[in-house]
Amino acid sequence: MRQTWRPDLEDISHLKHTPLHALHLSLGARMVPFAGYDMPVQYPDGVLKEHLHTRAAAGLFDVSHMGQIVVRPKSGRMEDAALALEKLVPVDILGLAEGRQRYGLFTNDEGGILDDLMITNRGDHFFLVVNAACKEADFAHLKKGLGATCDVEMLDDRALVALQGPRAEAVLCELWADVASMRFMDVAEADLHDVTCIISRSGYTGEDGFEISIPAKSAVDVTQRLLEHPDVMPIGLGARDSLRLEAGLCLYGNDIDTGTTPVEAALEWAIQKSRRSGGDRAGGFPGAERVLAELANGAKRRRVGLKPEGRAPVRGGAKVYADAEGKVAVGTVTSGGFGPSVDGPIAMGYVDAAQAGNGTKLYAEVRGKYLPLTVTALPFVKQTYKR
Amino acid sequence: MLKFTEEHEWLKIEGDVATVGITEHAAGQLGDLVFVELPEAGASFAKGDSAATVESVKAASDVYCPLDGEIIEVNQAIVDDPSLVNSDPQGAAWFFKLKLADPSAANALLDEAAYKELVA
Numbered sequence: 001m002r003q004t005w006r007p008d009l010e011d012i013s014h015l016k017h018t019p020l021h022a023l024h025l026s027l028g029a030r031m032v033p034f035a036g037y038d039m040p041v042q043y044p045d046g047v048l049k050e051h052l053h054t055r056a057a058a059g060l061f062d063v064s065h066m067g068q069i070v071v072r073p074k075s076g077r078m079e080d081a082a083l084a085l086e087k088l089v090p091v092d093i094l095g096l097a098e099g100r101q102r103y104g105l106f107t108n109d110e111g112g113i114l115d116d117l118m119i120t121n122r123g124d125h126f127f128l129v130v131n132a133a134c135k136e137a138d139f140a141h142l143k144k145g146l147g148a149t150c151d152v153e154m155l156d157d158r159a160l161v162a163l164q165g166p167r168a169e170a171v172l173c174e175l176w177a178d179v180a181s182m183r184f185m186d187v188a189e190a191d192l193h194d195v196t197c198i199i200s201r202s203g204y205t206g207e208d209g210f211e212i213s214i215p216a217k218s219a220v221d222v223t224q225r226l227l228e229h230p231d232v233m234p235i236g237l238g239a240r241d242s243l244r245l246e247a248g249l250c251l252y253g254n255d256i257d258t259g260t261t262p263v264e265a266a267l268e269w270a271i272q273k274s275r276r277s278g279g280d281r282a283g284g285f286p287g288a289e290r291v292l293a294e295l296a297n298g299a300k301r302r303r304v305g306l307k308p309e310g311r312a313p314v315r316g317g318a319k320v321y322a323d324a325e326g327k328v329a330v331g332t333v334t335s336g337g338f339g340p341s342v343d344g345p346i347a348m349g350y351v352d353a354a355q356a357g358n359g360t361k362l363y364a365e366v367r368g369k370y371l372p373l374t375v376t377a378l379p380f381v382k383q384t385y386k387r
Numbered sequence: 388m389l390k391f392t393e394e395h396e397w398l399k400i401e402g403d404v405a406t407v408g409i410t411e412h413a414a415g416q417l418g419d420l421v422f423v424e425l426p427e428a429g430a431s432f433a434k435g436d437s438a439a440t441v442e443s444v445k446a447a448s449d450v451y452c453p454l455d456g457e458i459i460e461v462n463q464a465i466v467d468d469p470s471l472v473n474s475d476p477q478g479a480a481w482f483f484k485l486k487l488a489d490p491s492a493a494n495a496l497l498d499e500a501a502y503k504e505l506v507a
Contacts, residue, residue: 047443049419051444242444242445311421313421337444345422
């Protein structure tokens with residue numbers, strides 16, 4: 001027996017630790033290298049139970065490996081920082097109200113995606129959360145693009161945890177009652193257990209929930225306080241991946257990268273009217289020519305949900321064909337696995353635009369067989385965001 | 388006679404037939420299984436060929452044929468309920484029965500003590 005996917009068994013001494021590393025070990029986590037960090041892939045209960053618990057109650061995730069970056073206008077005027085950021089992302093930043101968060105993308109000159117990120121207006125600065133594997137590159141990209149007008153600072157002294165699931169609000173309410181008044185994508189500062197934290201009502205599971213930025217020195221205290229609640233269970237990267245896949249959310253490096261554009265990736269909802277052709281601040285971001293053209297005319301291929309018919313999971317990398325003999329190649333699976341809440345295999349990937357309509361029957365090559373799958377609207381599970 | 392491989396299969400050998408499964412250690416490492424694919428009865432494999440596939444939520448793994456032989460029976464129960472492999476890997480959750488081309492080749496496999504040392 002051999003796992004065809006497994007963590008590198010190389011020397012792990014170079015791996016970085018999050019402020020919660022010792023806590024993971026004490027909880028019995030199985031650790032794997034991820035984006036340069038030694039991270040928990042699962043706890044003793046296992047991926048399946050962790051996944052289902054998050055959808056039924058509340059799951060707690062350590063996402064401290066992600067980059068937390070502050071962009072502060074040198075002039076003191078947020079407008080200057082907003083317009084500077086808009087040169088790097090095809091997103092309406094000027095229209096982002098204080099205390100609100102928005103999903104965004106860094107694009108390159110070809111319209112490819114350098115990273116996806118969350119952007120918050122914190123009143124006198126913007127607060128960005130970026131992917132762990134991209135954070136150094138993103139930081140350099142921001143310094144280069146905004147350095148003249150803004151101070152850009154990577155916050156290395158903060159942890160980030162996500163509390164996700166239908167019981168997340170009730171759990172967090174016990175530490176800070178006002179949390180109930182927050183809506184999806186609201187961001188507020190609050191004292192949890194006498195520690196000043198930045199709380200956003202967002203996440204990566206499709207569930208209602210929160211992401212909480214905590215000063216590193218207090219991270220274990222606050223996290224333990226949350227874990228003490230009987231509804232909360234620690235969740236590893238394994239279930240984080242199956243939860244986000246069911247929710248139809250992209251994993252950078254798998255589903256989006258420098259070779260995919262926002263329109264190909266079906267992320268045009270992240271590009272507000274003001275940045276599209278005819279808008280007040282149309283274009284003006286890297287790769288705008290291609291992205292605006294694709295917004296108008298569509299892209300040649302499209303990211304879609306794919307539902308395999310049988311029980312066999314179809315994994316990332318599987319080739320997709322229009323026919324059961326594997327003669328007409330139409331695309332590739334980028335993420336695939338088993339959805340515990342769906343109770344069956346699920347996948348997403350890119351297919352030719354002509355094959356991207358919901359209900360289209362396609363075939364994926366798995367171990368020499370061509371397994372039928374159907375193009376299916378994302379997400380696979382109902383999102384429960386509190387809007 | 389109970390034998391093991393370094394790839395975490397176990398073999399219970401009776402005459403020239405080996406009942407083959409994956410070890411408790413392997414099942415623990417894989418985590419909750421959600422899919423099992425078994426070979427067809429009648430298929431022949433050489434030692435080291437991929438004979439079956441098991442999948443957890445996050446990964447697919449091959450199960451190798453531990454010796455040369457022909458599949459004479461497969462365990463449909465683990466296809467119907469893959470979680471059986473987690474709950475009883477060295478009992479009810481056997482994978483297939485293999486008619487050995489050369490029963491004496493089993494002597495070269497690990498015995499239980501050697502396997503336990505390997506995974507310790």
